[in-house]
Amino acid sequence: MQFIDLKQQYSIIKPQIDLAINKVLNHGQYIHGPEVFELEAELAVYAGTKYCVTCASGTDALLMSLLAKGIGRGDAVFTTPFTFIATAEVIQLLGATPIFVDILDDTFNIDPEKLEIAIQICNSKGKLIPRAVIPVDIFGLPADYKMIEEIGDKFDLCIIEDAAQSFGGRIKNKKACSFGDIGTTSFFPAKPLGGYGDGGAIFTNDSEIAEKLISIRNHGQGKSKYDNIRIGLNGRLDTLQAAILLEKMKIFPKELGQRNAIAKKYSQNLNQYFTCQHVPEGYESAWAQYSVLAASTKQRSICMKKLRDAEIPTAIYYPKPLHLQGAFNDLNYSAGDFTVAESISQRIFSLPMHPYLSDDNISEICDILIS
Ligand SMILES: *Cc1c(COP(=O)(O)O)cnc(C)c1O
Secondary structure (H helix, E strand, C coil): CCCCCHHHHHHHHHHHHHHHHHHHHHHCCCECCHHHHHHHHHHHHHHCCCEEEEECCHHHHHHHHHHHCCCCCCEEEEECCCCCCHHHHHHHHCCCEEEECCECCCCCCECHHHHHHHHHHHHHHCCCEEEEEECECHHHCCCCHHHHHHHHHHHCCEEEEECCCCCCCEECCEECCCCCCEEEEECCCCCCCCCCCCCEEEEECCHHHHHHHHHHCECCECCCCCCECCCCCECCCEHHHHHHHHHHHHHHHHHHHHHHHHHHHHHHHHCCCCEECCCCCCEECCCCCEEEECCCHHHHHHHHHHHHHCCCCCECCCCCCHHHCHHHHHHCCCCCCCHHHHHHHHHEEEECCCCCCCHHHHHHHHHHHHC
């Protein structure tokens, strides 16, 4: 059994993918060929935003968004410690200061009440200027944007939705990537909409931001190629990945349905024995990961060993919250600062999740876990 089975998906869509790749090889526009712009148009329609700017990775999508907002030294950017390193890494990379905010114990997403308190504390200290919030839609489940957007308005903060894991998720009829001022996603192969390499995209309704992003991803280009009006980077998505993603988009709605059906079966079987991620009313997750909480670190080890003995892979996302990572030593956080994130990191583990997991696979996994 595979944790994420990408080969099985390829075997299903091989003829279309091979054809799409060959088309690019033959037309020869390997950088910013027509497929890139076709994909951007399609993604914007899907997410329900005016603009989509593709880029080289989910990390670049975050970095470029902060660059477009002019965030740097002296600025505070609030985010969750329970996420992949990239979310906070880009803040630090630009010389701004990440301020972590604990998560909710049921959705595992940033706690809006604690966010408001953290902003007030930052304001009262007066050292850093609160500029932005990067909520993460963890494991595919959108954060509480109703509350977060109210806080953003109240304190005049830019909201950058890290939707790297949640492409396809939604709250009522509003899709992930469309919350806040800017939404970013990743096409890393293991994400819900994965390519066959690195890739990412940025979504916004703001034409000024979209324009800046287009310039930033091409070395701060101005009116022509050798006119550079700002500092940018090489953040382009290549044409081959765009061609592959266009084909993957055709099967994406079906795959998303399959992920949701699998998650439902997991939850039905495991709810009594483990704490499953809570999906609030009206929310739909893209189920990048299906994760459960064990009662203790010890119970987690026992469960993971039982599965490993049956050759069923598991993973821990994330074993160490970001405030305890060496990379952020200079921020002077310590154990005990974010007790919810710490407790969850010590007990969480993820089960195999991909659209082609069979009913037999699910039964086998659940039977072992509850035995
Ligand atoms: C994967 C991921 C990223 C980074 O995406 P890449 O495409 O790998 O650069 C950022 N944030 C979160 C929450 C992620 O899961």
